[in-house]
Amino acid sequence: xxxxxxxxxxxxxxxxxxxxxxxEWVVTVLCQGEELYHAAIAAxxxxxxxxxxxxxxxxxxxxxxxGPTGYWLHDALMEAGFDSMVTPPSxxxxxxxxxKTDHRDSKKLASMLAGGFLKRVHVxxxxxxxxRQLLRTRNQIERHRxxxxxxxxxxxxxxxxxxxxxLRERWSDGFVRWIETLSWEHDALKTSMSTxxxxxxxxxxxxxxxxxxxxxxxxxxKYRERxxxxxxxxxxxxxxxxxxxIELQNVERFKRADELASYLGLTPSQRSSGERIRMGRITxxxxxxxxxxxxxxxxxxxxxxxxxxxxxxxxxxxTGSGKKAITAIARRLALRVRRVLIDKQPFRLAExxxxxxxxxxxxxxxxxxxxxx
Numbered sequence: 001x002x003x004x005x006x007x008x009x010x011x012x013x014x015x016x017x018x019x020x021x022x023x024e025w026v027v028t029v030l031c032q033g034e035e036l037y038h039a040a041i042a043a044x045x046x047x048x049x050x051x052x053x054x055x056x057x058x059x060x061x062x063x064x065x066x067g068p069t070g071y072w073l074h075d076a077l078m079e080a081g082f083d084s085m086v087t088p089p090s091x092x093x094x095x096x097x098x099x100k101t102d103h104r105d106s107k108k109l110a111s112m113l114a115g116g117f118l119k120r121v122h123v124x125x126x127x128x129x130x131x132r133q134l135l136r137t138r139n140q141i142e143r144h145r146x147x148x149x150x151x152x153x154x155x156x157x158x159x160x161x162x163x164x165x166x167l168r169e170r171w172s173d174g175f176v177r178w179i180e181t182l183s184w185e186h187d188a189l190k191t192s193m194s195t196x197x198x199x200x201x202x203x204x205x206x207x208x209x210x211x212x213x214x215x216x217x218x219x220x221x222k223y224r225e226r227x228x229x230x231x232x233x234x235x236x237x238x239x240x241x242x243x244x245x246i247e248l249q250n251v252e253r254f255k256r257a258d259e260l261a262s263y264l265g266l267t268p269s270q271r272s273s274g275e276r277i278r279m280g281r282i283t284x285x286x287x288x289x290x291x292x293x294x295x296x297x298x299x300x301x302x303x304x305x306x307x308x309x310x311x312x313x314x315x316x317x318x319t320g321s322g323k324k325a326i327t328a329i330a331r332r333l334a335l336r337v338r339r340v341l342i343d344k345q346p347f348r349l350a351e352x353x354x355x356x357x358x359x360x361x362x363x364x365x366x367x368x369x370x371x372x373x
Contacts, residue, residue, distance in 0.1 A: 007056075009036055014057040017110030018048075018064035019102045020073065025064075026102040029055065030110045038103060045076035052082065063113040065089045066121050074123055085113065086121040093117055124249060131217060131246050138210035139289070145203035152179070152196050159189065176200075211239075218242050229340055233333075233347040235300030240293045244337060247290045252342055257335045264291045266331040294330040294337075301333055308332070 009031040019026040025048065029037035036055070041047060052060050060082040064073065066089065077084035093112060112118045124132065149171060156163070161182055167175050179197060184190040218227045218238055223245050230241035254260040261267050265286040302309045308329055316325035340347050 008034070009055040009057045011056070011058050013059035013061065014052075014055055015110045015114040016052065016060065016062040017106040017108065017113065018062060018073075019106040019109070020064045020067065020069050021102075022069070026106045027051070028103065028106040028110045030107075030114055031055075031057070033114075035107065038107070040102070045073055048073075049076065049080045049082075059083065061085070061113055063087055063109050063118060065092065065109070071123050071129065075126065085118060086123055087118045088121055091119045122253060128246070128249055134210065134213060134217070135243060135246050136289075138207065138214060141203055141207045141210060145200065145207055148196060148200045148203055152193070152200065155189075155193060155196065159184075214239060214242055225344070226341055229344065229346060230337065233297070233301070233337070233340070234304040235297030235333075236337075240297055243293050244290055247287055251338045254338065257338060260334060260338050261331050263287060264294065264331075264334055266291060266294070266327065266334060290334075291330070294334050295326060298326050298329040298333050302326075302329060 009029075012031055014029050014031045014036070017028045017030075021043070023043055024040050025043055026040045027037065027048065028035060029052070037051075041051065052062075062077050062082055063085040064087075066086050071086065074084045074086050087109070092109070095108065109118070155161075156179070163170075163175070164178065167178060169175065176197065179193065182193070184193070215238060217223060218241070223242065226245055227238065227241045230236050230244060231238060236244075248260075251260065254263065258267065263286045265288065298308075302312045311332070312322075312325045312329050315328050316322050319325065336347065
């Protein structure tokens with residue numbers, strides 16, 4: 001620490017910018033605009049904490065950009081009594097020229113932190129992050145399973161293997177057994193199909209296991225009441241409800257409705273110059289997973305909510321785009337969901353809407369209620 005002026009930061013607040021990498025962290029410490037310390041250190045939170053404690057500062061404020069390194073460094077800094085901020089890289093103001101180095105990045109973060117120019121990522125608690133990972137793992141396995149299914153279908157099509165008309169339901173046990181009975185001209189083709197079927201079975205088994213865990217999580221005290229409120233909304237089932245609850249957690253942190261819309265990337269972009277104001281596409285910033293869920297649910301909502309249907313038709317007529325119209329409905333749905341969760345009151349369909357949501361939906365809601373008893 002030869003570049004530290006002795007006792008300069010004692011009793012004063014310091015601002016620490018961290019450029020975080022897998023193997024090392026680049027650290028810059030500022031106090032009253034002066035750079036007191038800069039070094040590349042090993043990626044060890046306890047070593048960093050020991051270094052920062054030697055300044056004997058009255059307050060230690062740290063910041064690093066959200067990324068693949070996650071939040072375990074944030075947890076360690078908070079536990080040590082420091083103020084830790086994780087900031088979204090897309091919202092870090094761009095300053096300076098084209099020269100980019102780790103030192104400049106860490107110093108810029110420290111300077112921006114001291115000036116109050118950075119936005120803070122809402123960091124979930126460790127348990128909430130674990131629940132989110134479970135949900136995201138299920139989604140990943142679902143994509144892997146779908147990809148394997150497509151590979152199997154492509155192999156069947158390429159070699160002229162037609163599915164019997166009696167097998168109407170694809171990917172039933174009967175359909176898989178039929179594939180197993182197929183004869184192939186070459187052992188290499190038989191091995192290829194056998195390998196794909198093994199991958200499919202593994203993915204399907206893991207997907208079903210994760211599905212049961214998410215269903216059990218929906219019945220836990222933390223989520224049960226809110227999940228039951230959400231599944232009453234047309235288009236929102238158990239897994240969409242849990243995606244909303246787990247990804248967003250406490251919606252009350254969005255003080256205004258437009259804050260939630262902005263977080264979901266459902267706010268129109270805007271370009272203004274003088275008296276001219278141009279509204280563009282949605283920003284697509286924020287949580288794409290929940291945004292996609294709201295858009296998918298909106299297609300069902302407009303079938304059962306008369307007001308939502310009328311709004312959809314009006315916007316579609318004005319813009320000539322059903323995609324823009326359904327995106328607008330998704331934004332309205334997200335804001336209504338926020339109101340439902342804050343007020344803890346059931347979703348109300350507009351006058352003329354239908355409460356019957358179909359047998360599958362009602363069966364799911366009934367099964368959810370019975371599991372609680």
